[in-house]
Amino acid sequence: MENFTEDRMLAFALQYPQDDPWVLKAKQLFTPSSKWKAVFRHADAKGLCPLLYHQLHFYTEDLNIPTDAQKLLKNAYLQNFAQNMYRACELKRILQTFLDEGLSAILLKGASLTEAVYKDPGARAYKDLDILVRKKDLERARALLQHLGYRTDGTAEVQQNYRENHHHLAPMIHDDTSVVVELHWNVNNRIHVDIDAWWNRSVAARVAGIQTRILGWTDMALHLCLHLFSGGETRTTLRGLVDIYRLLVHAGESIDWALFDEEVKRYGIREQAYAVLQTAKNIFDPKGIRTSWPVQHAEPALVALMERTVFQKEQTHSIPGSLVAIGSEHSWKRKFAILWRRFFPNRAEMSSRYGVSCSSWTVYLCYLFRPFQLLWRYGMFTRHLFLAK
Secondary structure, eight states: OTTOOHHHHHHHHTOSSOOHHHHHHHHHHTOSTTHHHHHHHHHHHTTOHHHHHHHHTTSTTTTTOOHHHHHHHHHHHHHHHHHHHHHHHHHHHHHHHHHHTTOOOEEEHHHHHIIIIIOOTTTSOOOEEEEEOOGGGHHHHHHHHHHTTEEEOSOHHHHHHHHHHSSBOSOEEETTTOOEEEEESSSOSSSOOOHHHHHHHOEEEEETTEEEEEOOHHHHHHHHHHHHHHHOOGGGHHHHHHHHHHHHHHHGGGSOHHHHHHHHHHTTOHHHHHHHHHHHHHHHOTTOSSOOSOOTTOOHHHHHHHHHHHHOSSOOOOOOTHHHHHHHOOOHHHHHHHHHHHHSOOHHHHHHHHTOOTTSTHHHHHHHHHHHHHHHHHHHHHHHHHHOO
16 A cells, blocks of 8 residues: 555546445555545646546545545536536537538537546536537538637638648637637548548437437547547546546447457557557556456557556656557558658648747747657657567
8 A cells, every 4th residue: 555656546546436345445545534635636637636526425434535625626526517517508509500400410529428428517527529520511510610609719821730630620719608619520630540430330319408429339439549649648648548447337348349459450559559458457447357348469568658657756758649650550651751740740730839920930940949849758758668568
């Protein structure tokens, strides 16, 4: 017990579902009760306080959680609940408009997980509404959002850069509500996902009181694995692993693992995807009590690195999404092209990343600075990847 860091205690507190053995171990782990405050600070830094309250509020007396800490946790949950209900009202307005116009949509990520997995509007924190439409409907969907009061963020160059180099349009923001919507036509810009097949496997769901669609369980699991790498932000790595673990526990035997394996092999990301599953298992089900999903293809070095990323004290490097794309390519020429675009993107993307004008001469200084920044950011990651045992 003495070897548990605050991050690992947070991960233990997020294990699901809780049972009598979990409560007994938690009583030992979180004695004295002052340890809870340190755990809550970590949860707050990682955007996990609402979920922590959702999981612990039935056990506050059993676990001897300090009253002031309980209040902080509850306030975070209630604030997130209010924000999510506010977004749900706006989502209802958007989905109803799409439905009236005969435009099909699939809800992705936060709002989808809240409805399908967490079953509690206050449990899962998210900022944007991510909506997938067919590429042929993209302009119509954008026009409908504009009619609802949304404006596209960024300059014309930035907007064009999103169209050419991303899998969703530039974020659209409502001036009055500040709700942000991202219109997707695909789920990843580094992996050439067969999005038509994902559409065919999507399922009907009622979200915010409106009939819409969400990804099927197998595709949702794959999407979460892809997003964990593509996000490139270590602050959300633990939350991403929580999402994956909760989804797999909730979906159970509904996951088609033969299809999952076929998809990750097809996209050349088999080792990376299974490394995510193995890491989630190691953190949230180390004894394999609830684990029924396959992890035999996981790359041990990548698993070790992911765990280190989750539990390191200082978030000095992130998981580069380019790792997924490079792994999916068999041609060294294509691998080099991915790295080159990563180091030297076009001027619109460069200006967007560093907040300078696309037409200003200062954008060229960014090209000189960027290689050193990426080497500093990912050099440690690469070193650990090759040295991990």
